[in-house]
Amino acid sequence: MAHGYPRFPSAGTRLCAVFGQPIRHSASPALHNAAFEAAGLDWAYVACEVEPRFLGEALVGAGRMGFCGLNLTVPHKLEALEWVDVLDESARAWGAVNTVVFEVEVDGEWFPVGLREPDGRPIRSKGYNTDADALIRALKEDLRVEPRSARVLLLGAGGAARSAALRLADEGVLELWLVNRTLSKVEELAAEISNRYPAVTVEVGYPESDVEIILNGTSLGLKxxxxxxxxxxxxxxxxxxxxxxxxxxxxxxxxxxxxxxxxCQTANGLGMLLYQGAAAWELWTGRPAPLEVMREALGREVYGGPR
Ligand SMILES: NC(=O)c1ccc[n+]([C@@H]2O[C@H](COP(=O)([O-])OP(=O)(O)OC[C@H]3O[C@@H](n4cnc5c(N)ncnc54)[C@H](OP(=O)(O)O)[C@@H]3O)[C@@H](O)[C@H]2O)c1
Incomplete structure (x- = not known):
């Protein structure tokens, strides 16, 4: 067995998870478990179907059970802003939480539970956003477009679309057009962007001009x-x-x-998943993520082989 990694979790295995609904499509367990194995870490990552009404309980429960960290996916990224104990600057800036790090207090300082055993000390959950930067990198690499100065039609206003819109505005996108089923959400998002990024032209509705990028941040297409x-x-x-x-x-x-x-040039969300996952893995473990191992694991999981 590579690096002495145990085939099955043991009593000493450190745990991470993704919470979502639906969750059975998630490639995150393949991504993270391959990285734990490559790093010789006795850690395991599982996928948990968590109903929105139980998110708060599930977050508290994971902390109480000694989990090191979590990813949050549909539909929890916005709701989690209210449930985590503290927000990292990334979650505050990009308005959604996709990664949770459980921290333990030692001599008045907070450390990731993955680096210090809790041993009965106080625990807190800290919410991060690793989606937003991951998206920008994936757009540049996979779609081969430079988001800065681009005109973008963004579909959706949930957790992922919201952080994408704010991060694109921060990147200096030229024009942002926002479309969503629930109009009020997209109107609020447009107002927030106008307020925080006055240099960015933001409109609700379909563009009159051509665009460089259409970005789907809705869950339409999953089923x-x-x-x-x-x-x-x-x-x-x-x-x-x-x-x-x-x-x-x-x-x-x-x-x-x-x-x-x-x-059109096209790309799916695999690159974004890879980069947001690698950033989360580094926050939990305090080590550099084995990016190529993770990329290959995703290729195997989604395409049945490397790509
Ligand atoms: N590749 C990655 O790493 C990555 C990262 C993050 C997210 N994602 C993907 O991005 C998508 C959104 O995730 P999320 O966390 O933002 O989810 P979310 O917070 O639940 O938001 C869902 C979005 O989809 C819209 N939507 C849902 N059902 C719809 C329907 N029947 N008709 C029209 N619009 C509908 C919602 O519109 P309303 O506002 O009207 O409800 C909302 O804008 C998911 O597919 C997720 O897998 C991928």
């Missing part, structure tokens, strides 16, 4: 039979250079199929 997340009568895909879908399973969503047919 088979989902409709497209945008109205192509109002904004034909031919008017975009590139389409990025944050969804990575299915690897090719109906949106990406339609975008390829329209001649």
């Amino acid at each position: 088979s039979g989902d409709p497209l997340p945008l109205d192509t009568d109002r904004f034909p895909l031919e008017r975009a250079d590139g389409v990025y879908d944050m969804i990575y399973r299915p690897a090719v969503t109906p949106l990406l199929t339609a975008a390829q047919a329209a001649g």
